[in-house]
Amino acid sequence: MEWLERMNRAIDYIEENLTGDIELSEAARMACCSSYHFQRMFSFITNVTLSEYIRRRRLTLAALELQHSGVAKVIDVALKYGYDSPVSFARAFHALHGITPAMARQDGIALKAYPRLSFLITIRGADAMNYRIETKESFEVFGIEGIFRTDGDGEAPQTPAKLWEQSHANGDVKQLEARAGVLPSFVSQDLYPVNAVCSYRKTGPDTFPYMLCAFKEENSNTDGYTTVTIPAYTWVIFPSEPHQWEQFGDTIETLYRRFYTEWLPTAGYEQVDGVEFEMNGTKNGLNYIELWFAVRKI
Incomplete structure (x- = not known):
């Protein structure tokens, strides 16, 4: 389906730029719609705002990097994923994962992961749509x-x-x-x-x-x-x-x-x-x- 291909191209662009600047107008262009329309459509389909999806994905990748790297500095990871300071990064990290960035290095620590979205056709109920x-x-x-x-x-x-x-x-x-x-x-x-x-x-x-x-x-x-x-x-x-x-x-x-x-x-x-x-x-x-x-x- 062409519609699905467009939406997945937009997600590809977002995923490829999680460590850089994400231009929502560019994501919308790939979905062949306006920035407002793309964000509105995204929210209705996924039950999460586009900005929240991006935040969750960045903090998911940041947690994985802290956990598996062992040597990456918190400040470097914070800057890599778009945070201006360790304080703002730590606040956002704790809000999502419930722990500090430093604690993510501990063996056996529980973290949350939000995977990449993909748009697919799903079979729903047989309720008629009047239009x-x-x-x-x-x-x-x-x-x-x-x-x-x-x-x-x-x-x-x-x-x-x-x-x-x-x-x-x-x-x-x-x-x-x-x-x-x-x-x-x-x-x-x-x-x-x-x-x-x-x-x-x-x-x-x-x-x-x-x-x-x-x-x-x-x-x-x-x-x-x-x-x-x-x-x-x-x-x-x-x-x-x-x-x-x-x-x-x-x-x-x-x-x-x-x-x-x-x-x-x-x-x-x-x-x-x-x-x-x-x-x-x-x-x-x-x-x-x-x-x-x-x-x-x-």
Whole structure:
């Protein structure tokens, strides 16, 4: 599978550079996607962040080197695996292995090892995945835009979730909803007026855009908002079952995970630059989610 080959090439690059600088944009290029999309996809597939995987692999190799070398200085091993000082290295080493670097030399000492990842096709259960593929002409959205770092650092709000929280608290979501107008005919009328779109333009190798958005229609009032044109795409759309609000987090995470781990590796499509919509609405008095992914045939 071409998708698997790309992901494994990215892992090969990371493994080959564990003792040097790892450019996440280069790993993403090998996976044929944006840096943000690659890190997000990696997390959903493996249940660990890319940065944590790299940290674990480096500390695994560092422990092996200390244990088997017998003569390597701790400071040299620390620098080799990207740590600025023995103190920061010892702190990270203890957090993972539960012992100090010096203790790793002791005969019979227990250490943890995190092996290299490989992406494979696995046979899962027979649960059906509901989805539909639709081609839509270009349309416009407008709303409240945030630019976020893929590593979560930077000024607040640091994550899209915090942008939602802040915008609900200060009334920005209600105001955007009032400016939105009617939903266009090409979307489900069960959706709320305000939703979200991600990765719709390039912002830098380590950042991505995320917008709380409404569809721009003739009766929309876009004054003071950022407006974005979404090109014509083929979309694969995954709807959720209606659910209680307290099930929202688990429901959306399951949709994302099944897209990345079950549908994308086998469907003969690839995601286009990570462009996606998170749509929310109600059905029969319960919450409802649609995830839209821009895709193209491989």
